[in-house]
Amino acid sequence: MRKEMAEIKAAAFSALAHPLRLKILDKLRDGPCCVCKITPYVGGEQSNVSHHLAILRKSNIVRSEKRGLEVWYEVTDRKIFDIVDLMNNCVITHLRNTQDILGSATRE
Amino acid sequence: MRKEMAEIKAAAFSALAHPLRLKILDKLRDGPCCVCKITPYVGGEQSNVSHHLAILRKSNIVRSEKRGLEVWYEVTDRKIFDIVDLMNNCVITHLRNTQDILGSATRE
DNA sequence: TGACAATATCTACATATAATCATATATGCG
DNA sequence: CGCATATATGATTATATGTAGATATTGTCA
Numbered sequence: 136m137r138k139e140m141a142e143i144k145a146a147a148f149s150a151l152a153h154p155l156r157l158k159i160l161d162k163l164r165d166g167p168c169c170v171c172k173i174t175p176y177v178g179g180e181q182s183n184v185s186h187h188l189a190i191l192r193k194s195n196i197v198r199s200e201k202r203g204l205e206v207w208y209e210v211t212d213r214k215i216f217d218i219v220d221l222m223n224n225c226v227i228t229h230l231r232n233t234q235d236i237l238g239s240a241t242r243e
Numbered sequence: 244m245r246k247e248m249a250e251i252k253a254a255a256f257s258a259l260a261h262p263l264r265l266k267i268l269d270k271l272r273d274g275p276c277c278v279c280k281i282t283p284y285v286g287g288e289q290s291n292v293s294h295h296l297a298i299l300r301k302s303n304i305v306r307s308e309k310r311g312l313e314v315w316y317e318v319t320d321r322k323i324f325d326i327v328d329l330m331n332n333c334v335i336t337h338l339r340n341t342q343d344i345l346g347s348a349t350r351e
Numbered sequence: 352t353g354a355c356a357a358t359a360t361c362t363a364c365a366t367a368t369a370a371t372c373a374t375a376t377a378t379g380c381g
Numbered sequence: 382c383g384c385a386t387a388t389a390t391g392a393t394t395a396t397a398t399g400t401a402g403a404t405a406t407t408g409t410c411a
Contacts, residue, residue: 141262141269143338144330149260153369154249157256161249170388183370185389190368195337204378204387214333221326222252228320229303230251261399278358291400293359298398312357312408
């Protein structure tokens with residue numbers, strides 16, 4: 136079955152739609168990183184982190200490479216960080232607006 | 244309960260993580276638009292479209308305004324389009340890479 | 352006021368996603 | 382080889398999300 140663009144994009148956004156996965160990406164900003172570093176950074180069960188890494192892998196946001204016992208992950212396309220940063224921006228703008236409204240409401 | 248940034252951002256990405264909602268946003272690119280135009284554009288049941296509009300509203304990606312019988316929607320912050328466009332870009336890059344790999348594989 | 356149109360909300364059901372626990376795989380080492 | 386370590390996978394259960402149909406709400410107009 137042929138997928139339309141909106142579906143593909145929606146799937147890509149879904150891959151970003153989880154706090155733990157966003158934290159994984161945060162950790163990968165400085166470059167490739169071993170699961171043994173990612174796991175304590177993001178917190179939670181090993182198997183859970185592994186599941187989320189698999190989701191990022193399957194949506195091609197990250198790729199992995201074995202190095203001995205360890206597995207190292209890295210982002211496939213750093214443009215993903217631009218997306219995350221822009222969203223950060225949007226969210227902050229909105230939070231600020233909300234605060235302003237609250238502020239002026241209590242000042243009245 | 245205090246939400247951390249990663250959660251808020253994840254929620255924002257969730258709001259974009261549905262093809263119908265992405266189509267709604269596409270329709271809103273040219274400016275405010277009535278539900279009566281959005282519904283046929285995106286296709287599907289009226290109640291379903293309304294439901295997805297509600298999701299976009301609750302995540303503050305769009306806002307609505309009543310005009311007589313109609314309800315008009317518009318994007319609250321056009322930066323959301325930059326995000327969608329960047330994602331489009333990422334996805335296309337990846338599709339192209341995949342194609343290239345397939346191409347060179349069959350040429351061998 | 353009553354009928355109609357546009358949209359939203361509610362309810363029920365189906366499906367998808369997430370977390371956890373148990374287990375499997377792969378690698379390195381004594 | 383047998384064991385320990387790092388990570389992945391699978392099964393199960395709980396929860397969230399999506400869809401459709403029915404109904405409610407709000408505004409218009411005769």
